[in-house]
Amino acid sequence: MSIVDRGSEAMMANYPPRPLAIVRGEGCWLWDENGTRYLDLVAGIAVVTLGHGHPAPVAALAAQSAVLDHVSNLYWSEPAIALAERLNSISGFEQAFFCNSGAEANEAAIKLARRHGHETGGVDKHELVCLEGAFHGRTLGALQATWSPPKKIPFEPLPAGFRHVPRNDIPALRAAVGPQTAGVLIEPIQGEGGVQVVDEAFLVAARELCDQHGALLLFDEVQTGIGRCGAWFAFQRTSVRPDAISLAKGLASGMPIGALLSRRLTTGFQPGDHGTTFGGSPPIAAAALATIGVVERDDLIGNAQRIGALLTTALTAVPGVAEVRGAGLLIAVELVAGDAAGVTVAMREQGVIVNAVSETALRLCPPLVITAEQAALAVEALRTVLVARA
Ligand SMILES: Cc1ncc(COP(=O)(O)O)c(C=O)c1O
Structure with a gap:
């Protein structure tokens, strides 16, 4: 049996049929099970920042695994702190939370906004305003923030308190954001939505409305972050500074990681509010630090x-x-x-x-x-x- 046939038999049918089984990668090249070589312009969907098998994250992962693999979040470990410091310094944010994927980073962003909303305006201040065309992930909160109805309908009911407005429609945004808004969540360039660049004027309006109503402006930079768009982060190509950004995909050049970076919020997470077993695991944090190092060095x-x-x-x-x-x-x-x-x-x-x-x-x-x-x-x-x- 080929790898393709074995996969179709042994794994759930949640993905559309996959035409290829990839067995090896090097730089921008991939090889399938028949030895055919391909130039890879997908990069694991914007994940493999440094190309396949780059020695820096591979060596960092191996070295850190040998010294300290995992300790849980009951204790500190230095690589996650060093990564938080590095990310804060290249982004201008002040505090980081680590998790394992883009959807999880957005769940953290949504929870941060709701925490802030409850703290500043009570339980009624819980709404998230999102964009038509958005993709934020497949967990229930991130899925509700996502636009695509076919991805959502089979899983309803989804969490309440989410509204969507058309991309770049400032009057619609103005009508949707109010005292009930906890956060506005935007991909500065919608990736899965077709690589649609959101107008700077719309981002400026979102910033103003969030300031006016005490809501958090959240940018999903899961796909756009870590140099992909010609700046460390896509928001840096604009005049707008969000209150927090979510990251994942390219951050550790192929190793699973997610992150939420925010300004220091007195209304943010309190001990016990949020967490995940593998978030900030030392080997993955080391791989991410190595990735950032090579992006800068090269x-x-x-x-x-x-x-x-x-x-x-x-x-x-x-x-x-x-x-x-x-x-x-x-x-x-x-x-x-x-x-x-x-x-x-x-x-x-x-x-x-x-x-x-x-x-x-x-x-x-x-x-x-x-x-x-x-x-x-x-x-x-x-x-x-x-x-x-x-
Ligand atoms: C902008 C954006 N946000 C979130 C996600 C979800 O990330 P993950 O698949 O790691 O959960 C994606 C994935 O494509 C994405 O492009």
């Missing part, structure tokens, strides 16, 4: 800017491409003839892995170490595919 934020600009220019000139949008190395390619799923299959046959982020758009979110030559290969593969389909 100027991968500069690389994300340079290769992102290069890809955007080159992809825009490919016949059959209607629009290229995004920031840094989080890019959507809108196709004139649609069928992004079909184009994804054809790209794979050309040896390039991308994913369809909507029916009409591809998403490119390669490792931040991608070179100009590799980017050019990807552009040529798309040109070949779209010419063949014209």
